[in-house]
Amino acid sequence: MTSQRATGxxxxxxxxxxxxxxxxxxxxxxxxxxxxxxxxxGQTSQAGQANQAGATGPPGPAxxxxxxxxxxxxxxxxxxxPADAIASVLPSWVAAPATIAEAAATxxxxxxxxxxxxxxxxxxxxxxxxxxxxxxxxxxxxxxDQVLEHASGDWIARLQAGVRMDRLAxxxxxxxxxxxxxxxxxxxGAAGTVGGVLATGMAGPRRLRYGTPRDLVIGITVVRADGQxxxxxGKVVKNVAGYDLGKLFAGxxxxxxxxxxxxxxxxxxxxxxxxxxxxxGSTGEAADAVGAAVESQLQASAVEIDRPGLxxxxxxxxxxxxxxxxxxxxxxxxxxxxxxxxxAAGQPPAWWGRxxxAAGDGTLIRIAFWSxxxxxxxxxxxxxxxxxxxDPAIGGSPGAGVLYxxxxxxxxxxxxxxxxxxxxxxxxxxxxxGYPPARGSVVVLNASPPVRAxxxxxxxxxxxxxxxSVKDQFDPGHRMAPGRFAGxx
Amino acid sequence: MIDTLVPAMTEVCGADYVITxxxxxxxxxxxxxxxxxxxxxxVVLPETAxxxxxxxxxxxxxxxxxxxxxxxxxxxxxxLAPVDGVLIVTSRMRKILExxxxxxxxxxxxxxxxxxxxxxxxxxxxxxxxxxxxxxxCSIGGNVAENSGGAHCLKHGFxxxxxxxxxxxxxxxxIVWLGxxxxxxxxxxxxxxxxxxxxxxxxxxKIIVRLTRIPAAVTTLLAGFxxxxxxxxxxxxxxxxxxVPAAIEMMDALSxxxxxxxxxxxxxxxxGAVLIVELDGPAADVEAETAAVRALCEKAGATEIRAAxxxxxxxxxxxxxxxxxxxxxxxxxxxxxxxxxVPRTALQDVLDRIAALSAEAGIRVANVFHAGDGxxxxxxxxxxxxxxxAAEELSGAILDxxxxxGGSITGEHGVGVDKSRYMPRMFSPEDLDTMQMVRCxxxxxGLCNPGKIYPTPRLCGERPGIKREPHPLVASGQADLL
Numbered sequence: 001m002t003s004q005r006a007t008g009x010x011x012x013x014x015x016x017x018x019x020x021x022x023x024x025x026x027x028x029x030x031x032x033x034x035x036x037x038x039x040x041x042g043q044t045s046q047a048g049q050a051n052q053a054g055a056t057g058p059p060g061p062a063x064x065x066x067x068x069x070x071x072x073x074x075x076x077x078x079x080x081x082p083a084d085a086i087a088s089v090l091p092s093w094v095a096a097p098a099t100i101a102e103a104a105a106t107x108x109x110x111x112x113x114x115x116x117x118x119x120x121x122x123x124x125x126x127x128x129x130x131x132x133x134x135x136x137x138x139x140x141x142x143x144x145d146q147v148l149e150h151a152s153g154d155w156i157a158r159l160q161a162g163v164r165m166d167r168l169a170x171x172x173x174x175x176x177x178x179x180x181x182x183x184x185x186x187x188x189g190a191a192g193t194v195g196g197v198l199a200t201g202m203a204g205p206r207r208l209r210y211g212t213p214r215d216l217v218i219g220i221t222v223v224r225a226d227g228q229x230x231x232x233x234g235k236v237v238k239n240v241a242g243y244d245l246g247k248l249f250a251g252x253x254x255x256x257x258x259x260x261x262x263x264x265x266x267x268x269x270x271x272x273x274x275x276x277x278x279x280x281g282s283t284g285e286a287a288d289a290v291g292a293a294v295e296s297q298l299q300a301s302a303v304e305i306d307r308p309g310l311x312x313x314x315x316x317x318x319x320x321x322x323x324x325x326x327x328x329x330x331x332x333x334x335x336x337x338x339x340x341x342x343x344a345a346g347q348p349p350a351w352w353g354r355x356x357x358a359a360g361d362g363t364l365i366r367i368a369f370w371s372x373x374x375x376x377x378x379x380x381x382x383x384x385x386x387x388x389x390x391d392p393a394i395g396g397s398p399g400a401g402v403l404y405x406x407x408x409x410x411x412x413x414x415x416x417x418x419x420x421x422x423x424x425x426x427x428x429x430x431x432x433x434g435y436p437p438a439r440g441s442v443v444v445l446n447a448s449p450p451v452r453a454x455x456x457x458x459x460x461x462x463x464x465x466x467x468x469s470v471k472d473q474f475d476p477g478h479r480m481a482p483g484r485f486a487g488x489x
Numbered sequence: 490m491i492d493t494l495v496p497a498m499t500e501v502c503g504a505d506y507v508i509t510x511x512x513x514x515x516x517x518x519x520x521x522x523x524x525x526x527x528x529x530x531x532v533v534l535p536e537t538a539x540x541x542x543x544x545x546x547x548x549x550x551x552x553x554x555x556x557x558x559x560x561x562x563x564x565x566x567x568x569l570a571p572v573d574g575v576l577i578v579t580s581r582m583r584k585i586l587e588x589x590x591x592x593x594x595x596x597x598x599x600x601x602x603x604x605x606x607x608x609x610x611x612x613x614x615x616x617x618x619x620x621x622x623x624x625x626x627c628s629i630g631g632n633v634a635e636n637s638g639g640a641h642c643l644k645h646g647f648x649x650x651x652x653x654x655x656x657x658x659x660x661x662x663x664i665v666w667l668g669x670x671x672x673x674x675x676x677x678x679x680x681x682x683x684x685x686x687x688x689x690x691x692x693x694x695k696i697i698v699r700l701t702r703i704p705a706a707v708t709t710l711l712a713g714f715x716x717x718x719x720x721x722x723x724x725x726x727x728x729x730x731x732x733v734p735a736a737i738e739m740m741d742a743l744s745x746x747x748x749x750x751x752x753x754x755x756x757x758x759x760x761g762a763v764l765i766v767e768l769d770g771p772a773a774d775v776e777a778e779t780a781a782v783r784a785l786c787e788k789a790g791a792t793e794i795r796a797a798x799x800x801x802x803x804x805x806x807x808x809x810x811x812x813x814x815x816x817x818x819x820x821x822x823x824x825x826x827x828x829x830x831v832p833r834t835a836l837q838d839v840l841d842r843i844a845a846l847s848a849e850a851g852i853r854v855a856n857v858f859h860a861g862d863g864x865x866x867x868x869x870x871x872x873x874x875x876x877x878x879a880a881e882e883l884s885g886a887i888l889d890x891x892x893x894x895g896g897s898i899t900g901e902h903g904v905g906v907d908k909s910r911y912m913p914r915m916f917s918p919e920d921l922d923t924m925q926m927v928r929c930x931x932x933x934x935g936l937c938n939p940g941k942i943y944p945t946p947r948l949c950g951e952r953p954g955i956k957r958e959p960h961p962l963v964a965s966g967q968a969d970l971l
Contacts, residue, residue, distance in 0.1 A: 153725060153834040154863075176731055201678075212672070214681050215650050222923075230923035231916065236830040238647070238862040239897040240636050240685050241904055241915055242942065243924040247649070247681025256677075268731030291591060295614075297705040299771050326774030368673035372591025401592070401671045435586070435596060435695055436654055436666040443675050461676040462666045466659070469930035470677055486676040 063092070066113050070095060073105035076143065084138055086118060087131035088449060096140040100160070100221070100229070100260045103144065107258055108227025110137050116479045117225075119254040121162060121196030124189040128200060128445045129253050130457055133483035139258055141195050147171055148261070149235070156218065156235050158263040161195025168194065177266045180210035182302075184353040195259040201251025205302035205319065205353050208294070208400040210267065214250035219263035222249060222256070225475040229260075237265045248470070254481040255489050256474045270301075270321035276334040277317040277349050278342040283307070283382065286314040287375035287398075292337050293318045294371065294399035298330045303399035306351040310382065310391050317349050355395025355404035363407040363416050363447040365392070367423065369440035371401040373430050377440075380426040381405065388419035401440075409448060417454035420444060424459055436462060458486035491530035491573055494551055498533050498575070501543035506581070508532035517576055520563040521623070524825075525906050529556070529570035536581045538656060538664055538694035545692065546662030548575055549936060556938045557692040559599060559628030563635060564826065565905025567687045567941055574939075577692060579630050585609045586695070593700045594653065594670055599630025599693045603637075606698060615700035618645035621901070622811055630693050636685025638901035640736040640810075641767070643861035645701065647901075649684040654697030657683065660690070660932035670697040682927055687903050688938040690931040704769035707735075708779045709797040711806045712764045712786040713757030717741050717856070720762035721837045723789035724860045727766065728833065730785060732778050736767040737861035741840075743820070744813050744855040744868065751816035754809030757793040764791075764860070765810055767803075813857040814868070821853070821870035825884045828902040829891030833863040842890050843867055850883045864900035865891070889914065904942045912944055922947055 071077045076096040084091050097103035110117050115136035120126055122142070141162035149158040152175040159168065165183060172178055182204035185191050192202070198220075203212040210216065219233035222245065232245035249259055280286040286305055293303045293316070302319040316338070320330045335342040356364070369377050378394075381403075385392055390411050396403035405423075407416050420442060428438040444457045461467065464487040471478070471489045483489075498507045508514060509531060518526045530553075535541045548555040555575040558568035570576035582598035585605065589595070590613035595606055603624040606617040620639035621627055627637070632648045633655065645651075654670040668680035683690050714720040720739050727734065740748065742761050748754050756763050764786065768778050779796070786794055797803040809816075817824050831839045840856065843865075847854040853870040869884045871877065888898045888911050898904070898911045912921060921943055929949035931937070939946070 151832060151834065153728060154832040155728070156832070211646075211650060214678050215646065224923060228919050228923070231920045232924060234895065234897055234915075236832055236863055236896050236900070238638055238642065238830050238859070238864045238900040240638075240901060241897045241899050241908075242912065242921070243682060243686055243927050244636075244649070244684075245682075245924065245927075247678045247684075248927065250681070251678055268733065271731065294593070295591070295702065297614075297702055297771060299702075299704075299774075322771070323774040323777045325777035326771050329773040330771050366673070368669075368671040370589065370592035370594060370670055372589055372593075400673075402673050432670075435656060436669045436697075439670050441669065441671070441673070441675050458675050462669060462674065463676060463679050466665060466667075466679055466930065467677045470679070470927060473926040473930045 066115070067093065069109045069113060070106065070137070073109035074102050080138060086135055087127050087452075089131045089135050091118070091135040091138045093136065094138045094140055096143045098143040100144070103139065103258060103260050104223045104227055104229050106139060107223045107225070110479070111226050111477075114477065114479065116482055117258070118481045118484075119195070119199065119258045121193030122164065122190040124186055124192050125196060125200050125202070125446075129484045130452065131484070132481045135481075141193060141260070144260060150175065151235070152177060154235070155266045155268075156237065156263060157266055158219070158235055158261065159194045160261055161193060161259045163194045164191050165194065165197060166191040172266060173269065176269050178269050179264050180206055180216060180267045181213060182206050182353065184356050194262055198250050198259055198262055199252060199254050202356070204356065205304050205397055207397055207402070208303060209301040212250070214247045216264045217246040217250060217262055218265050220246040220249055220259065221261035223258040223260055225257055225477065225480050233263065235263045253485045255471060255485045257480060272324040272327040273319065273321045273346070274327050274331045275317050275319055275345050275348050275352070276331055276338060276342050277315060277345065278338045280314045280316060283314055283378035284375055286316050287378055289316045289338050290374055290398045291372070293334065296334070296337055298333050298337070300334075300399065302397065304352055304355070305394065305396060305398050305403070306354060307394045309393055310385065315349065315351065317352060319348070351395065355397070361448065362409040362411070363451050364445045365405040365407070365420060365423070366443045366445050367403040367405060367427060367440070369401050369403075369427055369430060370432070371399055374398050376430065377403065377427065381423060384419060384422035384426055388422055389415045390419045392419070413448070413450040413454040416447070416451045420455045438462070461486040491553060491575070494531060494547055494553060494575065497547040498531065498544060501540050501547065502533050502535050506534040506536070508534075517558070517561070517570070517578070520558070520561045520566060520568045522564050522566045522905070522907055525566035525569060527569045527571055529576035530573050532576045532578060534578045534581050538658060541577060541658045541692055541694050542662050542664050544575065544577055545658050545660065549660065549662055549934070552934065552936065554936045554939050557630070557634070557688045559631030559634070560602070560626050562623040562627040563631060563905065564828070564902040565899070565907040567635065567903050567905035567938070568631075569906060571940070579628065579692075582630075582694065588613060588700075590615060590700070593702075595698050595700055597629055597696050597698065599628060599633070599696060601629050603627050603629060603632055610700050611703070614703050616703055617698055618651055618701045619648045622814075629696050629698070633684050633693050633696060634686070634688045635901070635903045638864070640738055640859060643737060643859065644733050644735045644769070649681055651699045652680065652684055652696060653699055655680055655683060655693050656695035657691040657693050660934070660937040664694070668697070672699070687905060687941050689928055689941055691937060704771070704775075706772040706775040707767065707769045707803070708775055709803045709806050710766045710779065710782060710786070711756070711795045711797075712766070712791040713760035713793040714762045714764065714789070714791055715760070717762040717840050718837055719790040720764045721840070721860070723764060723786045723791065724833070724836070726785040726789060727782055728861075730781060732768075732781060734766050734782070734861060735769045736765065737859070738765040738810050739763070739856075739858055739860040740810060740813060741856040743853060744817070744857045745809070747816040747820045747855060748809035748813050750819040752808050752812045754805065754812070756809055760792065765806060810857070814866075817855055817868050817870060822873050823871040825869040825871070825880055827865065827867050827869070827884055827887055828899045829865050829867070829888050829896060830900040831863045831865065831891050831894045831896035833861070835894040835896070836860065836863055839865070839890050839894055843887055846883055846886050850879055852880055852883050854883070859900070862900070863896065885911070906941060909942055909944045912942065921945070
């Protein structure tokens with residue numbers, strides 16, 4: 001409890017923004033949540049106060065009693081400080097459970113007190129999506145950092161949620177293996193945790209070959225919103241017994257529960273890797289190069305694109321991995337395929353993977369599309385950027401149908417909003433005979449508060465009604481990262 | 490009672506596609522697992538998503554349970570409909586709507602067979618990677634329901650890794666898209682949760698699948714060993730070398746004997762085990778890996794190694810493996826097939842324990858398995874005088890072995906009605922309850938393929954996390970939450 005004393009001076013503020021208790025104890029708050037779809041940061045504390053306004057007693061539980069209940073559940077509990085803010089939302093407490101039992105006890109205590117909860121890994125992507133409408137308690141998984149099992153002969157690893165990706169790479173690397181998620185580290189940020197990568201569904205360039213976290217997770221243990229531990233899958237790669245909650249929690253942004261443990265399938269580290277890089281004069285030329293690379297039999301593991309700004313050269317780089325006896329021949333084949341200017345190297349170009357890691361304090365936009373439409377997407381992007389008056393940097397994994405556009409922080413929020421709206425309309429117009437209605441999406445992953453206030457961050461989400469039903473089942477009190485996710489969830 | 494639905498169904502599907510004749514209904518009484526049977530109350534064969542939605546809405550209005558069925562090749566009784574239920578057969582929905590080679594996608598209807606997708610993609614240089622043994626006849630809709638695997642999923646993954654969009658009719662009769670074909674749609678991955686849910690969350694009416702480039706080179710090796718132990722050592726060595734074959738299959742002496750009797754596959758005479766290892770990819774990589782696998786097999790004690798270099802030779806090698814299930818009919822009156830999974834490193838221990846259990850019970854067990862991913866298909870053989878209950882008990886004991894070693898009761902066949910009783914051995918009541926929260930979100934009334942997977946259905950009215958009783962802090966006077 002020393003940490004509590006150290007920050008004890010903030011008690012007054014905590015009481016102000018504190019527990020929203022009552023409404024979540026008396027029933028689901030579903031309807032009112034949907035109004036929060038526009039979800040601007042400034043509404044958060046208002047929502048909290050609105051909940052309390054109808055109450056007859058004092059606003060929220062007495063902070064001391066609530067704190068005592070949380071401290072009884074989790075030994076490492078402290079008052080939140082300014083560094084714990086999620087966008088402009090200030091939590092009251094940070095709990096760092098050291099065991100899964102402690103994590104469950106903390107979640108049970110939070111449920112009993114009706115506290116809103118946001119799970120946090122290293123916090124590197126905590127600002128992504130929308131800020132939560134309210135956050136009383138941050139559960140930091142940093143102390144859940146055990147590599148529980150690495151069965152190298154089975155190509156699997158069972159990990160606690162707080163294991164950091166860089167440390168994991170080191171541990172697995174010793175056995176010549178890898179978790180094939182080359183998630184880029186954000187500029188100036190820390191490598192994420194296993195739980196954070198799973199919760200954000202992030203993947204890097206090699207998603208082309210290995211997919212995203214949902215493709216590699218084979219087992220998961222979560223603490224439900226009510227504090228109950230639950231598990232699905234297991235530690236064998238091939239397993240269809242029961243529903244796959246790992247898929248459901250992958251990319252759920254902390255809105256369904258707390259991920260405490262996950263098991264992944266691993267791959268052997270390729271013995272040889274090479275990069276073939278080409279500088280193109282136009283986006284059309286680049287689209288042709290990307291198409292040629294992914295449609296060839298040379299088995300590209302990743303195909304990345306980079307253009308720092310309008311008018312700048314467009315660069316395409318292809319990763320080839322495999323047997324040392326085979327890679328050189330494929331490098332030659334790929335250079336021939338891409339044309340004379342293509343150069344081979346053993347190391348990635350400096351911009352490799354920057355797409356998702358770009359932006360800093362600017363706006364980061366993810367564009368998903370059917371990869372065959374790349375040329376149209378790039379042309380459309382340039383046209384709407386010019387029309388909206390923005391100059392985005394473009395990067396990403398076009399062969400896998402994912403691009404990132406980064407707009408710097410100096411660009412006016414209105415211009416960014418125009419850009420996002422026009423780009424979304426353009427991507428959704430992609431041809432496709434009506435099934436599904438839109439063959440792509442534009443999501444604003446990270447943005448400054450003014451930009452967030454001006455744009456529809458998540459855009460239209462197919463199946464949103466079913467997603468709300470799932471949320472209502474798992475978190476009927478809407479206490480888990482409320483409002484952070486698509487559709488106001 | 491169910492007869493009252495006939496006029497509504499006829500209006501939706503047309504009189505020719507509503508089956509009420511008892512003899513015809515009986516042809517739908519089981520799927521590939523013939524030991525479980527149930528004659529459906531009514532069978533309908535819709536042709537469009539709108540018709541499926543109409544059928545489901547009529548069922549929902551009358552609170553009648555309904556079950557989807559593709560080709561009926563499932564091996565867990567997942568497509569059985571109750572006598573008071575409607576079976577919705579998708580075999581008329583077999584259009585391939587689109588092949589987009591540049592996006593590497595195909596859009597198909599659920600009744601399209603697995604192999605038909607690969608055939609349609611072949612002219613463009615692509616194939617559909619998941620390849621269950623029944624791929625000639627099994628439907629893509631069924632593959633989605635079961636998250637089907639196949640011999641090549643060791644390298645290429647399962648159905649769930651190759652489906653990027655689904656149009657589904659929800660249990661309330663709405664047509665909804667899950668995913669948009671990109672593999673990166675915003676929102677919860679309901680597509681991933683739906684795939685493998687064994688028809689309990691709705692009925693698929695369109696499927697967007699990822700297509701895979703046909704590899705430049707494929708080599709298939711057949712290696713004979715004295716024992717499964719030696720074969721298993723070869724598997725471990727291949728994995729330890731960091732090689733990811735497209736497939737590694739093993740058969741033991743009894744299954745070799747059966748295959749030989751059925752298809753004369755000419756496997757190495759007297760072998761105690763054969764291993765089939767298939768490598769695919771760029772030519773030079775495959776060549777180098779083939780040499781490495783050969784060397785590792787020899788080192789592990791292979792008595793003979795053959796290589797197939799062309800499709801015809803490859804077909805000969807695979808013939809024995811693919812006929813194995815049917816072939817045991819030559820050496821036994823009946824059989825029970827299991828689908829347990831163990832960590833690859835536990836294979837030998839589990840095989841030894843199965844042999845001991847088999848000897849103890851006096852019941853023969855033939856082993857055919859996907860050695861690369863530890864997926865066992867033990868065939869418990871019943872002779873004329875075998876006590877079926879003893880065979881069933883042996884079969885259950887094998888699943889217990891799998892659970893004990895940290896494995897699973899099913900790797901690709903699904904739980905269905907067949908294995909739901911084993912689910913509580915693998916998962917806690919809370920785990921099962923949590924899984925069913927997803928089901929409640931999709932099907933709160935429990936009308937969509939009821940009675941499958943979970944031994945105890947969850948009552949969807951229960952709300953977790955809402956404590957009706959006063960909070961302990963309030964009760965003890967420590968805090969006033971109001």
